[in-house]
Amino acid sequence: MIERDSVLVRSGDRIEHLLFPLSGAIATIMELPNGQTVATAILGHEGAVGLTSALGASRSPTTAVVRISGAALQISPAHFLAAQHRSPAITSMVQVFTRSLLMQLQHVAACNALHSVEARLARWLLHIHDRANGSDLLPLTQETLSELLGVRRTTVTHVVSTMRASRALKSNRRGQLEIDRPRLEAVACECYKVMSRRIDRIVSHGAVGLVHGLRRGAPPARLGAE
Numbered sequence: 545m546i547e548r549d550s551v552l553v554r555s556g557d558r559i560e561h562l563l564f565p566l567s568g569a570i571a572t573i574m575e576l577p578n579g580q581t582v583a584t585a586i587l588g589h590e591g592a593v594g595l596t597s598a599l600g601a602s603r604s605p606t607t608a609v610v611r612i613s614g615a616a617l618q619i620s621p622a623h624f625l626a627a628q629h630r631s632p633a634i635t636s637m638v639q640v641f642t643r644s645l646l647m648q649l650q651h652v653a654a655c656n657a658l659h660s661v662e663a664r665l666a667r668w669l670l671h672i673h674d675r676a677n678g679s680d681l682l683p684l685t686q687e688t689l690s691e692l693l694g695v696r697r698t699t700v701t702h703v704v705s706t707m708r709a710s711r712a713l714k715s716n717r718r719g720q721l722e723i724d725r726p727r728l729e730a731v732a733c734e735c736y737k738v739m740s741r742r743i744d745r746i747v748s749h750g751a752v753g754l755v756h757g758l759r760r761g762a763p764p765a766r767l768g769a770e
């Protein structure tokens with residue numbers, strides 16, 4: 545299990561595990577030296593934490609925090625690399641997850657520069673809601689929203705009250721946000737739909753490639769979840 549609010553790895557730490565979520569949502573957070581933070585991606589079952597270790601990195605470029613609890617498989621980088629060398633299917637999966645993450649990072653960079661805090665908050669909430677097993681109650685405090693958005697708590701308070709007024713947020717009590725999904729979609733920038741569509745396309749094409757790879761006789765190397 546990966547529990548809400550747990551920090552899976554901190555920026556600069558040695559990557560001890562690759563972690564493959566089966567459910568739940570994980571935010572990758574960039575922490576600047578002055579203490580400011582901003583989210584760079586939300587990962588679910590279509591992603592992995594510590595993936596850069598499969599590309600040769602030994603330390604994590606970002607901090608990864610669980611936002612929605614879930615289940616996950618984990619494996620050491622050494623075991624994963626050994627499995628990858630034996631299996632084109634695993635190499636293909638690394639490529640799919642890396643392409644999906646790169647697309648998300650590039651889009652988030654554009655969104656952060658071009659779109660309002662309100663639209664960006666709506667987008668993050670929709671990404672998290674997609675991985676929240678259908679619940680409209682998201683366990684997010686204002687401090688968490690400030691960390692995701694890279695803005696002060698006072699700005700978060702203002703944006704949340706604006707979204708309460710437009711009823712995109714139905715309530716925000718005791719660290720839980722209740723969302724109205726259709727209204728939230730109306731507030732979010734177009735980035736949400738574009739990113740979701742592109743992630744789906746990359747992952748579904750990758751899954752087809754994976755199946756074809758296995759059919760061609762590539763041995764489905766065991767991940768050996770630890």
Ligand SMILES: [Zn+2]
Binds near residue numbers: 654659664667735736
């Ligand atoms: Zn945007």
